[in-house]
Amino acid sequence: xxxxxxxxxxxxxxxxxxxxxxxxxxxxxxxxxxxxxxxxxxxxxxxxxxxxxxxxxxxxxxxxxxxxxxxxxxxxxxxxxxxxxxxxxxxxxxxxxxxxxxxxxxxxxxxxxxxxxxxxxxxxxxxxxxxxxxxxxxxxxxxxxxxxxxxxxxxxxxxxxxxxxxxxxxxxxxxxxxxxxxxxxxxxxxxxxxxxxxxxxxxxxxxxxxxxxxxxxxxxxxxxxxxxxxxxxxxxxxxxxxxxxxxxxxxxxxxxxxxxx
DNA sequence: ATGGTGGAAGGTCCA
Numbered sequence: 001x002x003x004x005x006x007x008x009x010x011x012x013x014x015x016x017x018x019x020x021x022x023x024x025x026x027x028x029x030x031x032x033x034x035x036x037x038x039x040x041x042x043x044x045x046x047x048x049x050x051x052x053x054x055x056x057x058x059x060x061x062x063x064x065x066x067x068x069x070x071x072x073x074x075x076x077x078x079x080x081x082x083x084x085x086x087x088x089x090x091x092x093x094x095x096x097x098x099x100x101x102x103x104x105x106x107x108x109x110x111x112x113x114x115x116x117x118x119x120x121x122x123x124x125x126x127x128x129x130x131x132x133x134x135x136x137x138x139x140x141x142x143x144x145x146x147x148x149x150x151x152x153x154x155x156x157x158x159x160x161x162x163x164x165x166x167x168x169x170x171x172x173x174x175x176x177x178x179x180x181x182x183x184x185x186x187x188x189x190x191x192x193x194x195x196x197x198x199x200x201x202x203x204x205x206x207x208x209x210x211x212x213x214x215x216x217x218x219x220x221x222x223x224x225x226x227x228x229x230x231x232x233x234x235x236x237x238x239x240x241x242x243x244x245x246x247x248x249x250x251x252x253x254x255x256x257x258x259x260x261x
Numbered sequence: 262a263t264g265g266t267g268g269a270a271g272g273t274c275c276a
Binding site: 009010012013034036037061062063108110120150206207208209210248251 | 264266269270275276
């Protein structure tokens, strides 16, 4: 099964890019974040026309929004209203009898990495703590977790560890908390299991840099994890950088993982 | 220290 995750930054604006990506890369299960539309306006027809007749979407006006679309049938297992907010940042499904798939859009956290003055950063940290506590209780299950987690946890997940150490997405509290979620939840960070830690690895390049490819000031904000008890079935994984060069691109690029389930 | 760009809106908020 070939599963992909992509922060698409408006599914309606970039529907043709998503369809092109799915067809060119022969994706089976497509997970999206930042769809930025209510369910009634989600372009489900376009997905159905390429054989993606199964979907679980959860969106709101203008912000957030997550979706899982698939060639194969699955069972919706619901969503959690993290931090008691009714925002659309999470859904989960069972893609077979055994395996649960979680799709997350973690809060970006605003600019100031001080939870006492920046409520967005406080929200991000609270969200992460709730994620940690939730998955502590799920250790025996077979799980996949994907999405835009808005944190680059390792030194070579950013273009300059020293210059970004006080920048939201790479601060100590964020990176330590994310690594703790991985460790305490028996997760494997698939892309980092496949790529040595001394190699730079990014999934996002800011729109604010016109020469994004030359300057290459990226960050690895997007993630694909499996539970430890599932990782042996992972056959390959890539961060598919090509889409960042497409016309009117998302600032994030997809991750593709092949897994024998 | 600042601003750089993009999306959904049709204000400005958010990234």
